[in-house]
Amino acid sequence: MVAAATTPRWITWLLFAVMIATVPVPFFMFVVAGLLPVIVIASLLNTGVWGFKLFTALHVVIYGPLFYILARWLARRLSALPPGARALAVLACVVAGLVLTLLPVYGVGHNVWEPVNLYRMLQRGRG
Numbered sequence: 001m002v003a004a005a006t007t008p009r010w011i012t013w014l015l016f017a018v019m020i021a022t023v024p025v026p027f028f029m030f031v032v033a034g035l036l037p038v039i040v041i042a043s044l045l046n047t048g049v050w051g052f053k054l055f056t057a058l059h060v061v062i063y064g065p066l067f068y069i070l071a072r073w074l075a076r077r078l079s080a081l082p083p084g085a086r087a088l089a090v091l092a093c094v095v096a097g098l099v100l101t102l103l104p105v106y107g108v109g110h111n112v113w114e115p116v117n118l119y120r121m122l123q124r125g126r127g
Contacts, residue, residue, distance in 0.1 A: 006086045008079045014090065015071035018097035022118070024105050025063050034108030037118065038063045 024035035041063075044056045078089050101118040108121075 006079075006083060006090060008075045011075035011078055011086075011090055012068075012072045015074055015093055016068050018094050019067040019071060020064070022097040022100050023067070024100075025059070027059060027108065034113055035106055035115075036108060036121075037106070038067065040106075040121075 020038045022037055024037060025041070027034050027036045027041055038060060041056055041059045045053055045060070048056070074093070078086050078093075081089055104115040104117050104120075106118050106121045107113040107115045
């Protein structure tokens with residue numbers, strides 16, 4: 001079962017999903033600056049005027065394929081490892097992505113923004 005779950009294709013899509021959901025990328029719009037994961041940037045497509053939506057979509061179009069290419073490259077490198085080590089390496093990448101969400105590196109704001117972890121930022125978005 002572990003060998004089937006660590007094929008290069010499976011690893012690519014898993015790492016791609018982790019990167020899309022956790023890796024902070026620069027998001028700039030006039031004086032608004034911040035670091036957000038692509039999934040949060042994509043959720044902003046439902047807000048704002050058409051120019052903001054277009055700018056937001058541009059971020060998704062650029063970062064999405066970039067993360068896929070990076071995930072594919074990393075999956076090829078990890079696939080060269082023996083099956084047990086491969087599974088541990090993939091698990092380490094996923095855990096690293098999840099730990100990243102706990103660090104205060106995300107945020108958005110005018111000129112100055114307070115860095116928070118992803119959970120706090122998502123919590124602010126609801127309230």
